[in-house]
Amino acid sequence: MQTAQPEVRVTAPVLEVEGLEKVYGDVKAVRGLSFQVAPGEVLGLVGPNGAGKTSTLRCLGGILPPSSGRVAVAGHDMVGAPVEAKRALAFLPDEPRLFEYLTVWEHLNFVARLYGVEGWEERARALLDEMELAGKEKSLPGELSRGMKQKLSIACGFLHSPRLILLDEPLTGLDPLGIRRMKASLRQRAEAGTVLVLSSHLLPLVEELCHRILVIAGGRAVALGTLSDIRAQLSGPEGEGASLEELFIRITSAEARLEREAP
């Protein structure tokens, strides 16, 4: 199945990653990742469980210090100027982490002050409408469903109009209508120039939304490019016309075989 993929204007990259490595004790979770993402581009991060996707996202978000390598967001080095870099990004984890004692509106107020968002009320109302949370302003997270919490977390991430949005399984807990709205919302932000780095196991979603795809296995980048590029990488007739799911299985199976055979 071939999906028409949106074109991207090539300008100065918003996200630059060079030789990123993350080591936990004896385990190398991320091994020498290097890539750049231009404004308006959506990069999909896919890989099997334990491939290093979440560690990569956490390093990009400044949550984990990289063991080596460099991450720069909007030209700000994550180690040298972490505050400026973090101000330009939003990290949306798969499990929404909310403060159980702050209401929905207070969460947005909190974020507005952290990022210095002037006129935040208007923007917050629009976001609550977009996320179908209007009327829930005075609710505590304990009174919200799993999907609503996820939407609140996303609204908090969008409030300061970040230049880079890191999403770890963004559609977890959303109903079909919520998923459709969220996809439209992400697409709209990408069209406005925001960079999205999206990690998901939902390959059709990645195929539909992402301009480029980074396949990670064993912490290494095993494929990077558009779906057509990745198809082309798989030389021979088996690469032609394959869906992302088929390509993913072929690439990761080959990688796993290589790892098993390695001394």
Next chain:
Amino acid sequence: MSFSRAVAFLWVATLRNRVRRQVQRLRQPKYLVGAMVGGMYVYSIFLRRLSFPGPQEGPPPMTQGVSQFLLILAMLGTILSAWALGPDRPALRFTETEVQQLFPAPVSRRGLLHYKLTRGLLGALVGAFFATLFMSRVVSPNPVLFFLGTTVTLATVNLHVMGASFVRTRLAQRGGVGVAVRWALIVAALALFAAAALSVLREHGFSPELLANPRNLQALMVLLLDTPALWPGKALVALPLARDAGAFLRALPLGLGLLAIHYVWVMKTAVPFEEAALVRAEERARLRERMSRQGGRPTPIRVRASFFRLASTGRPEVALVWKNLIAGRRLGSAGRLLAAGLVGGLIATVASGRGEDVMTHLRLIMAPLCGGLAFILCLFGPSAVRMDLRMDLPRLEQLRSLPLTGRQVVAAELAAPALLLGVTQVGLIVVAMVLSMGLGESRGPAWWVAGGLCALWVLPSVTLVGLFVQNAAVVLFPAWLPPEGERVRGLEALGQRLLTLVGTLVVLLVGLLPASLLAALVGFGLEHFLGLGVWTLPFAGLAAATVLVAEVALGVVGLGRVFDRLDVSSEGPETSGY
């Protein structure tokens, strides 16, 4: 594989994996040191107590008599409550995992019942172990016999509770007649106990002096223990209270016989329990989910107004202070305790005062009460008011993603509890000063004002240092501190907590030393050169407070750097997949 072998495998594997995991953790020095300290503590507090001077010596007869009486009452109380309290349904508790894994498995109801009985026996063993640790020294001369006897007794009582729940379920199925039969049995048992107590009192004679003399009480207890009404209780505790091996062996047939009779009774009266077990497992799951939604709190959070309106522009770290002040307002109970203390003081004042003496009483009681509370807040406030990094420890990852430097995060996290405690202390000190000025003591109002001004600087500063030390522990040793609402078990966790406690105390004392020295120097200088007398106190206090605040400011800078470098994946409580 048979069910019993599968269960044995499950338990052995669980135990083996738990031990293996704990042993693996000991490779890390922080856990090894914690385990050593925890082990020494447990040995010194509990295990050492088990060694008795010799088999001849034991607890005095009076102590043993009281222990026997109390044990009998506890056992009979448990049995009676099993018949009288709670719902009429089988008292079999299965976890959600057990319900999911065992109920659909090809296992008979009898098999499931045996599974729970065996678990009950293991529970009795653990209960007997702890009872031996805590009680055997005052109850029995032989801890081994006490442990064995307590195991049999607890297992019997456990079976009785289960059997009673089965019988109650059966009786409830018969409607009103069944309920009447149950309550008739309970009332008959209570009447029997009451009659026994009355007959003893009648025999011994009751007078007000009776309760004042321990010998009389002992005699009463002996008489009561000899009444037939308490024989079942005596039979139950005969094994744990056996004074020697001979007595134990003589009581053993009766103890084991009771256990066997109860086993047969339970197996004969067993009713279908799957539905009730499922309901209970779901109830627990719902409760857990509700608590998890409310940050580990069983009661719902009430939305109250925030202390101030948060503008969207200005220093970003103020957002953290605002958030934590809201947390303090909505989650904290320390404020309510303090208010209750003050209201209690006021009520005591009004109740004890007469006519025009009320104001004098108010000053006499409330001034030291307020001053004392302000001082106590220095000692216990930093441990009790925790809406800072300790509260946000499970969210280290979230804090790290904020566009704030480590210094900003640490300072803002410290600010909220410091503000709440500091403002409270200042308020209490001012009230104490105002009330104490009219007391007309020989020292005069100048002493109170000077002392109060000194306390105004010093007490909030000491509280700030206490808060800093507690928060520093979170940043420096996050893995040593369990997040709010989370239980961390094991010897090493116990040792780590002890080390953290001792460490914070030492750091606090070391931090106070330079401030005390400077305060002493300033006080001495002002008194010696200017002869300020009692008015040296505010200046000495101000000097001490300045040093303390400077220490905290330096500490915040250092701690901020550590926070910036903190790798939450290896140190924090959140370890994730890759």
